[in-house]
Amino acid sequence: MKVSIITVVYNRAATIERAIRSVLNQSYTNIEYVIVDGHSNDGTMAVVDQYRDKIATVISEKDHGMYDALNKGIKAATGDIVGILHADDEFTNETIIQQIVEKFESNPVIDAIYGDVGFVQPGQEHKIIRYYSSAIFRTNLFKFGFMPAHPTFFCYRRFYEQFGYYRTDLEIAADFDLLLRFLRKHQLFTVYIPEMLVRMNMGGKSTNGISSTIKINKELKLILSEHKLPSSYIRLYSRYFIKVSEFLRKGKAKR
Template sequence: MKVSIITVVYNRAATIERAILSVLGQSYNNIEYIIVDGASKDGTVDIIHQYKDRVHAVVSEKDNGMYDALNKGIRMASGDVVGILHADDEFSNDLVIEKIAERFRANTEVEAVYGDVGFVRNGEDDKIVRYYSSAIFKTKLFTWGFMPAHPTFFCYRRFFEEFGYYRTDMQIAADFDLLLRFLRKHKLYALYIPEMLVKMNMGGKSTNGLSSTLRINKEIKQILKDHQLPSNYLRLYARYFVKVWEFGKKKK
């Protein structure tokens, strides 16, 4: 089973090498790694080229944002299963992809998998400051703004062709829309892996202060409306009580 991993990046010279090494260091030996760069100007491309012999495909050109770049990478992929690793993030250990592939191989009914995310601050990769567990997730919780940890989501590539790619009219919440479509609308059989699969840097698009909080909830509300699902801002903001509790959780 070939697993394609997509990293999209723009001006992340400080973190891209860590992400690349995280993929190249995986124990699983049937990985296709694709990097889509948005024409970075800060030295990111120079770092990527240091590993060009071990990366299967590199594209560096202007795009229409992160989700456009992700769609581009997925369309280039030839793997049976597709997942992403953002340029600020890293897999929690070298066995992650092996464990994910094993879940697909062990049960032919499994169509997607996801796990947990640990949040870290830049320069403190070993200190988990917030732990997001996907264990509580049920599809009915989409109407409250909850979803499984998107950076840990892997599914068969064919589902992107069948059910559609990421929306490019959203700045932050297109991952919410995609997971809602795949898991609730199309009812993919997803298996939860009860452990941290990805370390995610604080300060990304979805966690970068008040402006990103307002934006993501506005987009989620619009997505729910587009899918004719009930929701309101009271519900969406209520989930932040859970987020506060996550800061006290420990890494599993």
Template structure:
């Protein structure tokens, strides 16, 4: 079974190499690694190019933002399974991809999986900031703001061909719309892998405090778009995040 892993980046010289090494260091052999760069100017491209012999597909060109870049990667992917590795993040350990593939192979009806993740400080100490345990999947919880941690989600590529990529009408939280479309609208068969999959550095594209209010407003629009009570869902979503932070 082939797995496609997509990294998108723009001016991530400080972190991109660790993300690349994390993917290349996996013990699972059949990985198609795709990197989409937004025409970086800080030396990121030079770092990526130094690994060119180990990267299946690499493109560097202007884009319309992170979700446009992810879509480019999705449409280039040829693997049976597709997932993301953000340019500020790393796999929890070298066995993660093997565990993901085994889950799909052991549960043939599964169309997507998700797991656990941790948020750590963006420094050499990598101190734990927040522990995100996915927990068993329950469709009804979607209405209360629960969603799997986006970078832990891996889907069959056939689903993406059927249901599409990220909606560029949502600039900051399109991952929320993407997950709700697949889980709430199309009700895909999702399984929980009770393993840590990713370490996310605070301050990256997906964890910036400065964009928290913008994300909240866009989340409100997205839940309304999917006919889910936005006040309840967004409040519960933020409350869950706060409780996870307090339980670290």
């Protein structure tokens, strides 16, 4: 079973090598690594070029944002399974992809897999400051703005072809829209791995202050309305009480 890992990057010279090494150091060998660069100008590509002989596909050109870049990467992929690793993130250990593959191979009805993510500060990658568990996720929680940890989501590539890619008209919540379509509308059969699969840097689009909070909730409300799901800003903002507890349970991270 071939696994395609997609990394999209723009001006992340300081962190891209950690992400690359995280993929290349995986114990599972049948990995197709695809990097999509948005025409960085900070030396990112100089770092990528050091590993180019071990990377299946490198695309470096201007794009229309992160979700456009993700779509390019997925369309360039040829693996059976697709996963995403952002340029600021890393897998928590070298056996993550092996575990993912073993789960898929153990049961042919599995369509998708997800797990937990730990948030870290740049330069303190082994100090978990927030732990996002996907354990409580159920599809009825979409109306509150909840979803599984997107950086840990793996599914068969054919589902992108069948059900559509990331929306490029959304700036910050296209991952929510895609997971809602895949998991609720099309009812993919999912398996949850109760483990931290990815360490993720704080400061991304969805965790970058009050402006991103307002923006993401506007987009979430729009998405839910389009899917004819009941929601309100009261419901959406109520989930932040749960997010506070994620900082308190950071000590439960397994590694």
